Amino acid sequence: xxxxxxxxxxxxxxxxxxxxxxxxIVGLLKGFDQATNIILDESHERVFSTKEGxxxxxxxxxxxxxxxxxxxxxxxxxxDASLDFSKLRAHPLKPVMH
Amino acid sequence: xxxFSYFKDLVGQEVTVELxxxxxxxxxxxxxxxxxxxxxxxxxxxxQDKYPHMLSVRNCFIRGSVVRYVQxxxxxxxxxxxxxxxxxxxxxx
Amino acid sequence: MSGEExxxxxxxxxxxxxxxxxxxxxxxxxxxxxRGKLHAFDQHLNMILGDVEEVIxxxxxDDETYEEIVRTTKRTIxxxxxxxxxxxxxxxxxxxx
Numbered sequence: 001x002x003x004x005x006x007x008x009x010x011x012x013x014x015x016x017x018x019x020x021x022x023x024x025i026v027g028l029l030k031g032f033d034q035a036t037n038i039i040l041d042e043s044h045e046r047v048f049s050t051k052e053g054x055x056x057x058x059x060x061x062x063x064x065x066x067x068x069x070x071x072x073x074x075x076x077x078x079x080d081a082s083l084d085f086s087k088l089r090a091h092p093l094k095p096v097m098h
Numbered sequence: 099x100x101x102f103s104y105f106k107d108l109v110g111q112e113v114t115v116e117l118x119x120x121x122x123x124x125x126x127x128x129x130x131x132x133x134x135x136x137x138x139x140x141x142x143x144x145x146q147d148k149y150p151h152m153l154s155v156r157n158c159f160i161r162g163s164v165v166r167y168v169q170x171x172x173x174x175x176x177x178x179x180x181x182x183x184x185x186x187x188x189x190x191x
Numbered sequence: 192m193s194g195e196e197x198x199x200x201x202x203x204x205x206x207x208x209x210x211x212x213x214x215x216x217x218x219x220x221x222x223x224x225x226r227g228k229l230h231a232f233d234q235h236l237n238m239i240l241g242d243v244e245e246v247i248x249x250x251x252x253d254d255e256t257y258e259e260i261v262r263t264t265k266r267t268i269x270x271x272x273x274x275x276x277x278x279x280x281x282x283x284x285x286x287x288x
Contacts, residue, residue, distance in 0.1 A: 099233075100233045100237075101231075101233060101237050101239075101272070104239075118221075134237075162274075163276070165274045166219075166273075167268075167271050167273055168271070169270070169271055169272075170239070170269075170271065171270075172269050172270055174270075175230065175241070177212070180239060181212055183231060184231040184232055185211070187232075187233050187234075188204060188232075
């Protein structure tokens with residue numbers, strides 16, 4: 001029933017996850033389930049700040065619990081490669097307030 | 099079921115989804131499921147200067163639980179139909 | 192068969208049903224308030240409101256005087272779906288017998 005909304009079209013794609021505590025994690029989607037738990041391979045965190053460009057932290061293989069996920073975006077790799085992250089400045093995202 | 103059905107009928111239309119972290123994402127409604135998880139296509143963040151966090155994202159899945167509002171297209175709202183559906187829903191579907 | 196409205200109120204949601212097509216007040220989490228015409232709702236208090244006015248109240252502390260500065264931001268939205276988990280209270284329109 002939920003097959004249409006599922007994340008199957010994002011599998012084996014690079015995705016950008018926004019977590020409920022305001023973090024941004026990018027990686028290769030290897031799997032997911034009904035509860036939006038996801039498996040991310042070769043993942044890294046993009047840390048936004050107003051003082052310096054975006055820092056990338058290597059995380060590796062992550063399983064993220066669905067309850068802590070806000071948004072899963074499909075990364076356009078060409079578009080992403082055209083961005084200069086060393087020049088991007090922004091406040092980190094706010095946590096989700098339920 | 100009321101809103102699940104309602105959003106299914108809205109597929110293909112432009113909506114703005116406002117999240118509980120104040121991020122607002124505009125895009126074409128691609129699909130919805132029973133949890134009111136939403137998939138948008140051709141997305142853009144409304145305030146991209148303040149929120150450059152999704153600059154290279156064009157399609158996204160939004161978890162229903164983080165949605166605060168969805169701004170609806172005016173011609174996607176038939177109020178008489180909604181009133182009847184709401185009364186039916188109140189009687190237990 | 193909506194012509195004959197059942198006016199009996201046995202539970203809270205009955206009162207909301209009787210507010211359909213009327214302007215209601217909704218208080219939400221994160222210091223938000225809505226006023227708008229109720230077009231649809233369900234048992235979670237998910238709603239669709241029309242001609243909505245949203246008021247957000249923020250409190251800032253003045254850097255020098257440490258006084259609280261209360262600000263309200265208003266905006267209007269033609270049609271809005273509101274997710275029920277953020278709803279604190281719903282107030283039906285005032286009616287006279």
